[in-house]
Amino acid sequence: MSVEGHTYQHNVVGAPGTDGDPCEDSPRDEHAPSRSTGTLGKALEVLDMIALSEQPLRFTDILRQTDQPRGTLHRQIKNLLEEGLICQNADQSYIPGLRLLKLAARAWSQNSFRLIAESHVRSLHAATGETVHLGVMNDLEVIYVDKLETRQSVRMHSQVGNASPLYCTGIGKAMMALLPREECVARARRISYKRHTAATLYTPELLLGEIEIIRETGIAHDREEHEPGIRCVAAGINNTDIDLIGGVSVTAPAYRIDDKTVENWQHLVREAAAAIELDMRSGLGPRSHE
């Protein structure tokens, strides 16, 4: 039977011309800012706005950020409210709702990439004693799907589901190195860079240069490029069967690690990544029967 692994993908690269599914950007090539998929897309646009905002938004805040008429927006919000996707505070501001949590819990526990990787992530955590992340590529960012904290479970899940840029994280760079070259360059160009620290690779050229090295070594380093004082060692995981690119990493405060430790981690991380990749290929799925 075919490799049956359920996995996550989001239209990662792929051969040009396999299907005419313009999933990438706007279906119609107008420069319309909203590439909404009909009604659903519009509703999600509002949901995104509410969920991704830093502060809780009130009705008029949302109205201002959108070009929809009041009546329309109000109905959309009402629908979201009724569906439990958002809920409303006493001061009438809106925040994401419980139903999202419930949905995501299933998304997470069913994610077969995570399931397959789980034991390896755990070994890696045991072997290093430091924080281990597992992530997948999603366009220009990495989304963390699992995380094991260094020790005392500080706060679980603080990162799970969170997104970080590709260009300044170990996992992100490791994943980019797995892309076909043109695709890699294309993405590097599309990124909007921010210089988080002095070490941040803040141009496509810098990034692509580093990626060349990563391609050879199979290991990516984050040398305080995202947060000062934080370093990490990462390796990418590639499953072309399923069009999934992911990565694992070990993270630690810079002061705590020396060259020898890093050396050691490189092997561990590389092995973990290879093992996960292998398990995925061999179809060692959550339900491997049938």
Next chain:
Amino acid sequence: MSVEGHTYQHNVVGAPGTDGDPCEDSPRDEHAPSRSTGTLGKALEVLDMIALSEQPLRFTDILRQTDQPRGTLHRQIKNLLEEGLICQNADQSYIPGLRLLKLAARAWSQNSFRLIAESHVRSLHAATGETVHLGVMNDLEVIYVDKLETRQSVRMHSQVGNASPLYCTGIGKAMMALLPREECVARARRISYKRHTAATLYTPELLLGEIEIIRETGIAHDREEHEPGIRCVAAGINNTDIDLIGGVSVTAPAYRIDDKTVENWQHLVREAAAAIELDMRSGLGPRSHE
């Protein structure tokens, strides 16, 4: 005022001063057979089906479970796919998508109930050394919004976002005890009971009897009613301002705890719940700390 009260909200105060409008969800009829909210509702119905199913579903599996025509269903799925709410395996089965994780991460980190409760949950965890849960009531179930594991962060978030029944969990029963009496009875009747263990309270009468006791003591016990060998001590948290009912609990294997421990926990749990309730009332908003 309608007796039905499946309010979805879970946030907290914010504006000091005026409120008193607990935001009834009036426009909902009785239990109309999921008279979906227009297009959005239908899309979510499909999403729910995919997310809540145990196995990944293929197109025809979904088609069978719904009464929609093929064309319609196909388009709905395509929309969900395009929006990244679901994604598709190699074998064409569908599973929930990354976007849900991302959304939920925000929902979680913004949830002010959780934020306010956080420090108290942590103290409780420190004081008992056992697993601590924080949950909110959602109609007939409790949804866990936070969890601190007993020791080695086994797997974070294994429960966060998950739903459990009200009648066989400590938190669930503690929350029910906070409902107005008629409402409590009404819900107890609506529950469909399953006898998980020998100790499970599997009729409305048994449940309501126990709840009487909980009302007096302010503490709910789960005496291996959900899982054999697992006990827990819980207390409810009530915020009428905002129409939120939640709860905290400490859970441990039965063999590990004796009466004296339980006695001790009762106080700790009760105090934690009271402290959270107080913090909510005093408008200690989401952004006031951390």
Next chain:
DNA sequence: AATTCAGTTCCAGTAAATGGAACTACGGGT
């Protein structure tokens, strides 16, 4: 080659979303 089953596309008909305007409610300034 014929038959099934799974997935996809098409298009007239129709249900549902739209958006403008009108309405309520609150608060503050004069």
Next chain:
DNA sequence: ACCCGTAGTTCCATTTACTGGAACTGAATT
């Protein structure tokens, strides 16, 4: 009290895009 501005909500004719039946593809099975 007044008026006015802002915030949120409702209404309804118009128009959009969702619906669903049927017909098409294409792979696996007989």
